[in-house]
Amino acid sequence: MVFLTRRATFSASHYYWNDAWPAEKNEQVFGRCANRNGHGHNYTLEVTVAGVPDPVTGFVVDLKWLKDVIERDVLAAYDHRHLNLEVPEFSGKIPTSENIAVESWRRLEPAVTGAGGARLSRVRVYETPDIFAEYRGEQ
């Protein structure tokens, strides 16, 4: 089994707010992230797939194909968007890095599985160079 990772970047804005809570609790739990005018990040997405290299091509998957899948299924929806206001899965779910990792997985998994061969292994989202979240498909 070989693990292959493709990195991509996108820029987006978001805020953290739980509508079920009063404003004071949102501000206490989320701090500056609760500013309703939003703030933004340059995100780095790392998509890791696992598989056996094809005996003819030597590829786990074609990197150009994976790049196109990431751009079509994730970046087209997230890049230069306000995640809370413009991305459907975050209308009722706070776009934390954890949730962005989970939802990016959901967006990518059908194409990777459908292509056969490799499986999606890991999605890691860097919110800044020092903060990241990761999802490995676990329940």
Place this chain on the structure above:
Amino acid sequence: MKAYFGRRYMLSASHRLHSDALSADENRAAYGKCNNPHGHGHNYIVEVMAGGKVDPQTGMVVNLTVMDEVVRTRVLDRFDHSNLNQDLLFTQTVPTTENLCKAVYELLAGSLDPAQLIQVRVEETENNFFEYSGEAS
């Protein structure tokens, strides 16, 4: 839904790699420049990864401010701008970055409730790093 959350911190410290179990020549052979009697220092990057259920109320595995406080009080306040050889944790072991990595893991284990500590990575320089996930793995 289980996910992981990681955060990188920096601490600056000095150390000297020297084992009392080895002779002076053996220490120089084993540790080279790192055996310099006066020590030397690094800007260590400590990467802490927690894992657990994504809380549906917050969307978080662990609140960043909680992790920051735990790491600051248990690790950074202890080691930052210190001489690692003088720390009580390194009276019996050499403060290699392997041992520093294990020490950071042990200092943080069980402190990120309800998330679990999954892994500690310590980068000594841009070109070398060490990871520890507990004895079980």
